[in-house]
Amino acid sequence: MESAHLKAFADAEEMEISFGPQHPSTHGVLRLMVKVDGERILDVKPIIGYLHRGTEKLFERETYNGCIPHTDRMDYTAAVTNNQGLVGAVEKLMGITIPPRAAYLRMILAELQRLASHLVWLATHALDIGAQTPYFYCFEERDKILDLFEEYCGARLTTNCMRVGGMPFELTAGWTDRCRAFIDQFPAKVADWERILTKNRIWRERTVGVGVISAADAIEWGLTGPPLRGSGVRWDIRKVFPYDRYDEVEFDIPIGTNGDTYDRYLVRMEEMRQSVRIIRQCLERLPEGPVMAKVPKVIKPPKGEVYFSVEAPKGELGYYLVSEGGDTPYRLHVRPACFINLQALPEMVRGQLVADLVAVIGTLDIVLGEIDR
Amino acid sequence: MPEPLMTYLVIPLVKIVVILLVLILGAAYLTFFERKILAYIQIRLGPNRVGPKGWLQAIADALKLFVKEDLTPARSEKFVFLLAPVLIIVPALLVFAVIPFGPSDIWRLTDINVALLFVLGVSSVGIYGIILGGWSSNNKYSLMGGLRSAAQLISYEVPMGFAVVTVVVMAGSLSLVRIVEVQRELGVWFFLPGIVALFVYFVCGVAETNRNPFDLPEAESELVGGFHTEYSGMKWAFFFLGEYANMIVISAMATVLFFGGWLPPFPNLLEPLWTSSALAWVPPPFWFLLKVAAFIFLYMWFRGTFPRYRFDQLMRLGWKVLLPVSLANLMVVALGVLMLGERS
Amino acid sequence: MAEEEKGAAQASAPPGAPAGDAAAPPKAPWEDKPATPVPHDASAHPAVAELEAAVPGAVAEAVEMAGQVTVVVPLERLLAVCQALKGQLGYGFLVDLTVVDWPGREAGRFDVVYWLHRHRDESRLRVKVRVAEGQEVPSVTPVWKVANWMEREAFDMFGLYFGGHPNLERILTWEGFSGHPLRKDFPLEGIDTGAAIYPDVFPPGGGPVAGGGEE
Numbered sequence: 001m002e003s004a005h006l007k008a009f010a011d012a013e014e015m016e017i018s019f020g021p022q023h024p025s026t027h028g029v030l031r032l033m034v035k036v037d038g039e040r041i042l043d044v045k046p047i048i049g050y051l052h053r054g055t056e057k058l059f060e061r062e063t064y065n066g067c068i069p070h071t072d073r074m075d076y077t078a079a080v081t082n083n084q085g086l087v088g089a090v091e092k093l094m095g096i097t098i099p100p101r102a103a104y105l106r107m108i109l110a111e112l113q114r115l116a117s118h119l120v121w122l123a124t125h126a127l128d129i130g131a132q133t134p135y136f137y138c139f140e141e142r143d144k145i146l147d148l149f150e151e152y153c154g155a156r157l158t159t160n161c162m163r164v165g166g167m168p169f170e171l172t173a174g175w176t177d178r179c180r181a182f183i184d185q186f187p188a189k190v191a192d193w194e195r196i197l198t199k200n201r202i203w204r205e206r207t208v209g210v211g212v213i214s215a216a217d218a219i220e221w222g223l224t225g226p227p228l229r230g231s232g233v234r235w236d237i238r239k240v241f242p243y244d245r246y247d248e249v250e251f252d253i254p255i256g257t258n259g260d261t262y263d264r265y266l267v268r269m270e271e272m273r274q275s276v277r278i279i280r281q282c283l284e285r286l287p288e289g290p291v292m293a294k295v296p297k298v299i300k301p302p303k304g305e306v307y308f309s310v311e312a313p314k315g316e317l318g319y320y321l322v323s324e325g326g327d328t329p330y331r332l333h334v335r336p337a338c339f340i341n342l343q344a345l346p347e348m349v350r351g352q353l354v355a356d357l358v359a360v361i362g363t364l365d366i367v368l369g370e371i372d373r
Numbered sequence: 374m375p376e377p378l379m380t381y382l383v384i385p386l387v388k389i390v391v392i393l394l395v396l397i398l399g400a401a402y403l404t405f406f407e408r409k410i411l412a413y414i415q416i417r418l419g420p421n422r423v424g425p426k427g428w429l430q431a432i433a434d435a436l437k438l439f440v441k442e443d444l445t446p447a448r449s450e451k452f453v454f455l456l457a458p459v460l461i462i463v464p465a466l467l468v469f470a471v472i473p474f475g476p477s478d479i480w481r482l483t484d485i486n487v488a489l490l491f492v493l494g495v496s497s498v499g500i501y502g503i504i505l506g507g508w509s510s511n512n513k514y515s516l517m518g519g520l521r522s523a524a525q526l527i528s529y530e531v532p533m534g535f536a537v538v539t540v541v542v543m544a545g546s547l548s549l550v551r552i553v554e555v556q557r558e559l560g561v562w563f564f565l566p567g568i569v570a571l572f573v574y575f576v577c578g579v580a581e582t583n584r585n586p587f588d589l590p591e592a593e594s595e596l597v598g599g600f601h602t603e604y605s606g607m608k609w610a611f612f613f614l615g616e617y618a619n620m621i622v623i624s625a626m627a628t629v630l631f632f633g634g635w636l637p638p639f640p641n642l643l644e645p646l647w648t649s650s651a652l653a654w655v656p657p658p659f660w661f662l663l664k665v666a667a668f669i670f671l672y673m674w675f676r677g678t679f680p681r682y683r684f685d686q687l688m689r690l691g692w693k694v695l696l697p698v699s700l701a702n703l704m705v706v707a708l709g710v711l712m713l714g715e716r717s
Numbered sequence: 718m719a720e721e722e723k724g725a726a727q728a729s730a731p732p733g734a735p736a737g738d739a740a741a742p743p744k745a746p747w748e749d750k751p752a753t754p755v756p757h758d759a760s761a762h763p764a765v766a767e768l769e770a771a772v773p774g775a776v777a778e779a780v781e782m783a784g785q786v787t788v789v790v791p792l793e794r795l796l797a798v799c800q801a802l803k804g805q806l807g808y809g810f811l812v813d814l815t816v817v818d819w820p821g822r823e824a825g826r827f828d829v830v831y832w833l834h835r836h837r838d839e840s841r842l843r844v845k846v847r848v849a850e851g852q853e854v855p856s857v858t859p860v861w862k863v864a865n866w867m868e869r870e871a872f873d874m875f876g877l878y879f880g881g882h883p884n885l886e887r888i889l890t891w892e893g894f895s896g897h898p899l900r901k902d903f904p905l906e907g908i909d910t911g912a913a914i915y916p917d918v919f920p921p922g923g924g925p926v927a928g929g930g931e932e
């Protein structure tokens with residue numbers, strides 16, 4: 001044998017694989033150092049930061065409304081909920097009450113965003129497990145949602161669609177009808193995807209019992225959002241600390257029982273239906289009136305600190321805002337849901353197979369923009 | 374020109390050239406059809422820009438692959454790296470030497486009395502291409518892909534063999550031509566008595582060609598292409614052509630073994646129609662290719678529908694389900710043949 | 718008790734202002750001047766009293782603002798307080814851990830902020846310790862596993878050393894990066910990434926040395 005390295009290769013019992021950052025299943029630029037014995041995973045060490053842009057540092061320079069576009073770029077599949085968290089934090093610190101119409105608009109947009117985010121998750125998760133077709137079905141629906149966003153605020157992805165004190169724009173004529181038309185046809189599509197996947201034997205074999213995390217462990221590891229609910233903890237910021245007008249709409253929080261990938265899949269599928277339910281109620285009740293509260297031209301919150309969080313599609317997205325009374329935040333820290341959910345990854349995949357690794361990455365629904373900020 | 378030269382050299386050579394051309398072009402066009410079919414499954418258009426309605430897409434792809442830079446990883450086993458794609462494609466093409474496309478000698482290259490063994494034997498050589506390709510790339514993903522492939526092919530060869538033996542028991546011959554002839558004489562195609570064997574055969578066939586839902590050796594989302602991660606240009610195209618040629622092989626074999634080869638469909642019911650002057654001109658290979666196309670469509674349909682199996686589940690399916698089923702089926706069929714006693 | 722309810726509800730809308738009565742003669746809250754929250758002492762808050770009872774002398778200062786209670790804890794009692802908070806008081810979920818930089822403050826340059834959640838009554842509590850430059854903070858990873866990456870981030874961004882952390886490495890910047898970006902004295906425009914190659918020009922703990930990178 002001419003090359004010694006090939007021999008070493010063949011003799012080694014453990015192998016270390018660098019999984020990413022350009023691997024197609026890491027949903028961005030996540031890098032995992034995976035130690036495997038054959039196909040079995042001995043340990044995983046996530047290496048992150050490839051997309052670090054110093055967002056928190058940039059916040060300290062921007063005016064409060066100027067911070068909002070930066071939040072778009074954290075979880076770029078769910079820009080609206082990112083906006084919502086930031087403006088909520090500033091409003092809480094300033095004691096602003098937003099007009100009911102603005103609150104309802106925020107809820108409609110946020111729930112549409114949740115649908116869009118879950119669609120990206122389902123598309124990529126299914127693709128990781130080898131099912132190509134749902135990808136295209138999901139992206140078709142997501143495009144319709146992005147069309148609605150575009151019509152409202154001019155942007156599809158980085159929406160920048162909220163301001164401290166309310167909403168920047170009134171709805172365009174006929175927007176609510178188009179939104180209603182969308183949500184009317186949406187549940188049938190969800191049922192369609194469920195037909196492809198939910199009872200599919202291969203899908204079940206690939207997800208049931210994979211990446212199991214118990215409820216106690218999930219809390220210990222700080223999981224929030226669908227990964228926590230998949231483990232059977234009925235906990236959702238929208239119910240626990242209702243913001244906007246979530247206390248006025250009816251919806252259920254789906255939970256799983258086993259805390260495995262399949263349960264998290266079911267939870268998210270049901271969440272989509274619940275989001276549709278919320279949007280429908282919001283559209284019915286959407287009050288008339290202004291969309292912007294009376295706020296000063298220059299946003300200057302008082303000296304103090306506040307933490308405000310929203311239920312982003314990925315989990316609890318929190319903003320910790322420290323103000324010194326100036327027109328820029330003194331410190332604005334983000335509690336990224338994905339960052340903390342990802343931390344549990346090694347715990348969830350240890351002892352499983354390489355194929356499960358991609359399933360678990362998919363089920364955690366991470367977005368590297370938010371992890372690295 | 375002397376007679377033997379004509380019979381043993383010129384005519385076979387012409388046939389070989391025709392078969393190779395049709396096959397390679399067919400394999401290339403299968404990629405186009407696959408993309409189109411997948412596109413229709415996935416509510417999109419598929420390739421539609423190159424040539425009228427996208428029909429030249431396959432040619433464009435081939436041209437692209439021809440002119441693409443051919444990379445060889447610096448620390449790979451150079452010779453083996455080069456050998457692997459050849460090992461994939463040659464056996465896949467070789468099998469067509471014995472596949473009968475029609476009843477008379479003109480429609481086939483040769484008919485040997487152990488054709489079935491030849492097919493099984495030669496097509497198994499292709500696995501070396503995958504293993505060696507994965508190993509020589511000096512890439513961990515490729516190595517894992519190669520290993521997966523090795524385990525997969527070995528496991529699925531066994532039940533596939535039993536499924537094929539079922540047909541041999543029914544036909545009483547290893548010659549592919551004879552197998553089709555028996556189906557014609559009986560008036561019953563073997564998929565009816567051998568429905569279980571057909572199922573086992575085709576599942577194994579999908580697994581042997583590394584196609585969804587058994588595409589673990591290449592699994593883009595896990596192994597980033599698996600055994601062919603490091604291949605580019607024409608070498609990669611060889612892997613690709615090999616995969617599609619193997620799909621045709623499996624489909625052609627399924628047609629011959631279970632669906633009466635070149636015979637027109639529904640021999641009992643529609644006999645008058647096929648022999649009537651309106652349709653008698655249809656050449657037998659037409660029916661053959663039609664059936665092959667149906668199987669290939671199944672392949673593509675699977676790809677549009679199924680997620681991917683996991684490695685251990687694949688092994689379990691092979692050893693714990695398909696193997697016992699095919700074995701039991703073989704015994705039942707053999708017993709049936711013995712009881713009916715029509716042929717020995 | 719009204720205090721506590723307010724603390725539990727994070728909603729920005731005050732109670733008693735449902736949608737629809739915007740036209741009522743007293744101005745609707747969104748047309749009026751914002752009701753700015755004012756920080757006030759919260760030593761009597763039940764959550765603080767509970768903590769004081771569990772670990773006597775743990776609470777150096779307690780402030781409530783916008784319904785959120787902040788407890789300042791002496792650094793040397795931090796681990797004991799956290800263990801009590803998790804064990805006796807049931808704050809099982811560490812929501813967030815971060816650092817705020819106050820250069821030049823006498824009480825210590827950094828605030829390390831822990832934001833805890835209790836599932837029993839869905840209440841939250843903010844615990845703060847003041848840390849001087851170079852002082853070691855005990856790691857809370859033995860108490861809440863989730864703190865692992867949060868502390869790594871705090872170390873990376875602020876250069877705080879967490880004693881007893883299992884794997885205190887940089888997390889968002891790369892190994893070999895010099896400086897801690899979220900410190901107030903770190904230049905906003907960043908430093909030359911040559912810091913990875915010339916650590917002598919970019920010493921740890923801050924931005925580039927004046928005139929250091931010029932040759």
